[in-house]
Amino acid sequence: MQKELFEVPVLYCNTDKATLRCAVAEDATGLELVVVDKNNSFYRTTFDVNSSLKKIKGDEKEWKAFYDSIIESCNSNDAKVVCNGNAEVTIGLAQFTVTKDASVKDGAYQMAQLLFDSINLRTDSKAATRFTEGLQKQEAELLRQVTAMEQEKRSLADMISFQEADEKANMEEYSTLQAQLSEITERWKVFCAENGKDPEAEDPDAPIEPDFSKPIGRRGTAQDCRKHDEELLRLAKSKFCPAENETVQTKALEGDNDNWLRVIRPYTKSQYDEHIKALPEGARAQCMKVIDKMDQWDYDVWVLQDLADKGSLFYTAYSVFCYWDFFRRFKIDEQIAMNFFTQVEAGYHACPYHNSMHGADVCHVAQYILQKGGLKEKAELTDEDCFATVVAGMIHDYDHPGLNNNFHVKIQSYLATLYNDRAILENHHLAEIFDLCKDPRFDIFHGFSDEQRRDVRETMIEMVTGTDMGLHAKIFGAWKRRIKQDHDLHKKKETQRQALVMAIKMADISNCGRPTFLYLRWGMKLIEEFFMQGDNERHRGDPVSPFMDRAAPSMSKSQIAFMNFVVVPMYESIAEYLPDMHFSVDHAEENKQYWNDNDDSV
Numbered sequence: 209m210q211k212e213l214f215e216v217p218v219l220y221c222n223t224d225k226a227t228l229r230c231a232v233a234e235d236a237t238g239l240e241l242v243v244v245d246k247n248n249s250f251y252r253t254t255f256d257v258n259s260s261l262k263k264i265k266g267d268e269k270e271w272k273a274f275y276d277s278i279i280e281s282c283n284s285n286d287a288k289v290v291c292n293g294n295a296e297v298t299i300g301l302a303q304f305t306v307t308k309d310a311s312v313k314d315g316a317y318q319m320a321q322l323l324f325d326s327i328n329l330r331t332d333s334k335a336a337t338r339f340t341e342g343l344q345k346q347e348a349e350l351l352r353q354v355t356a357m358e359q360e361k362r363s364l365a366d367m368i369s370f371q372e373a374d375e376k377a378n379m380e381e382y383s384t385l386q387a388q389l390s391e392i393t394e395r396w397k398v399f400c401a402e403n404g405k406d407p408e409a410e411d412p413d414a415p416i417e418p419d420f421s422k423p424i425g426r427r428g429t430a431q432d433c434r435k436h437d438e439e440l441l442r443l444a445k446s447k448f449c450p451a452e453n454e455t456v457q458t459k460a461l462e463g464d465n466d467n468w469l470r471v472i473r474p475y476t477k478s479q480y481d482e483h484i485k486a487l488p489e490g491a492r493a494q495c496m497k498v499i500d501k502m503d504q505w506d507y508d509v510w511v512l513q514d515l516a517d518k519g520s521l522f523y524t525a526y527s528v529f530c531y532w533d534f535f536r537r538f539k540i541d542e543q544i545a546m547n548f549f550t551q552v553e554a555g556y557h558a559c560p561y562h563n564s565m566h567g568a569d570v571c572h573v574a575q576y577i578l579q580k581g582g583l584k585e586k587a588e589l590t591d592e593d594c595f596a597t598v599v600a601g602m603i604h605d606y607d608h609p610g611l612n613n614n615f616h617v618k619i620q621s622y623l624a625t626l627y628n629d630r631a632i633l634e635n636h637h638l639a640e641i642f643d644l645c646k647d648p649r650f651d652i653f654h655g656f657s658d659e660q661r662r663d664v665r666e667t668m669i670e671m672v673t674g675t676d677m678g679l680h681a682k683i684f685g686a687w688k689r690r691i692k693q694d695h696d697l698h699k700k701k702e703t704q705r706q707a708l709v710m711a712i713k714m715a716d717i718s719n720c721g722r723p724t725f726l727y728l729r730w731g732m733k734l735i736e737e738f739f740m741q742g743d744n745e746r747h748r749g750d751p752v753s754p755f756m757d758r759a760a761p762s763m764s765k766s767q768i769a770f771m772n773f774v775v776v777p778m779y780e781s782i783a784e785y786l787p788d789m790h791f792s793v794d795h796a797e798e799n800k801q802y803w804n805d806n807d808d809s810v
């Protein structure tokens with residue numbers, strides 16, 4: 209609000225043709241002019257200080273001088289009014305066009321009313337207070353809007369800086385790949401020359417993909433366990449399971465009970481506090497800030513991926529195991545667990561979306577739903593159920609080729625034949641993991657009895673196959689019917705597992721329930737993966753699947769439909785059972801609104 213404006217009193221002036229009133233507008237946005245002419249017609253217009261009034265004032269004059277000249281002219285009746293449809297008003301040198309208000313039948317009465325109101329305002333202290341309160345409310349509202357806009361500005365700035373970091377990393381990777389490509393091309397040319405082949409005869413645009421007509425070989429790395437930041441693991445471990453005393457750190461390993469100390473010796477609580485305090489700013493400190501958020505919704509795998517040598521899955525899995533104290537609870541050999549995490553991480557492809565970061569993300573969210581979401585308590589889940597959930601989360605898209613089940617069915621791939629077109633990839637993720645665990649170096653289940661192993665395996669199979677969106681209607685329908693009856697899911701293994709399937713399904717599409725900038729980061733990656741499948745289909749001469757055509761993007765339409773028909777109903781019904789998860793519905797609604805405001809369809 210403009211300070212000078214408030215020094216303008218209510219001014220009246222009479223000309224031979226009309227009566228004129230000039231005062232601060234009720235909403236304090238500018239100067240209001242009111243005119244009543246001889247025919248009793250009424251004219252009224254507010255001149256906004258930021259637009260029309262500014263124009264009338266001109267650039268030369270200061271506001272104070274401008275208002276002073278208006279006041280002086282009014283007080284000395286130096287005003288002219290010409291009424292011809294509108295009222296053309298001249299006050300001193302300033303010219304105003306005041307619009308006729310035909311809805312007012314008795315202009316003089318209305319003018320008298322205004323006069324009465326302003327006298328009232330001066331003499332009636334309550335009216336004056338009401339007026340001031342009105343202004344204060346407006347001010348508070350404006351301030352609120354400013355704060356909201358500042359917040360939005362900050363989150364946009366965040367998003368931009370993330371994108372810049374992303375772009376930089378992509379460019380670096382791109383140049384590494386370029387260098388590798390030119391080396392391979394050279395070797396290819398030499399090979400062709402030696403074997404009498406024509407290097408130009410190959411199709412350079414052919415998408416590179418595994419031969420889907422054969423079983424896909426085991427992925428993973430040659431090393432059992434990846435390179436890792438031992439101090440970071442030590443801090444993560446000490447945060448969640450600190451050593452009871454200093455002897456724990458030095459004693460020699462004796463047996464199964466010490467399995468949890470096989471690799472990393474944790475600090476005691478007080479040592480941990482000291483180390484955290486002394487931790488210099490940098491990548492490790494940033495990673496610890498993420499790990500600190502284990503039971504918060506804004507745990508950020510993107511930061512871990514960038515700062516911990518692409519290890520978001522490895523470090524998340526390790527930290528989650530410490531958080532749930534699984535190493536001790538199930539006597540798991542820490543080295544075997546670290547080998548397992550390494551192989552799981554390496555088994556994810558470098559797809560835009562279905563990569564190891566997605567595995568890390570789903571692992572984190574699934575355990576969030578168990579703990580903070582209240583599922584463990586409400587469904588009275590066992591430790592084995594929680595273990596199965598965490599592991600199912602991290603492996604649920606293992607060896608995902610970035611091409612979906614429909615694609616496999618369409619090209620009749622080896623996997624489609626093997627699994628008879630039923631939950632093809634989901635079966636594959638599970639089978640590969642259980643096969644991996646036949647090797648004792650990677651057997652994450654080695655501490656279990658046969659019965660525990662069977663139980664965990666069944667839960668994991670139920671959960672991971674449940675992530676097949678082709679089964680969504682069936683699974684979700686059964687869930688809705690079940691919770692309509694009652695919420696006593698804890699009474700049967702079958703209904704406990706039903707709840708666990710819903711938890712991993714929610715975790716799998718939890719991007720939609722994240723703050724908008726994170727949701728968009730994931731969304732852009734997913735659409736890129738869709739487009740790559742579309743490219744692949746086009747190259748094969750097949751029709752391009754809906755929403756996968758790069759040439760006809762329709763992310764807004766597909767996302768709004770997905771939100772309306774899948775995400776929001778599912779989140780709402782989960783929140784009905786777990787009220788602590790309700791906040792995700794609000795995020796989903798906000799994200800839907802984003803696409804309503806930013807339609808990208810052509």
Ligand SMILES: [Zn+2]
Nearest residue numbers: 566604605716
């Ligand atoms: Zn997934």
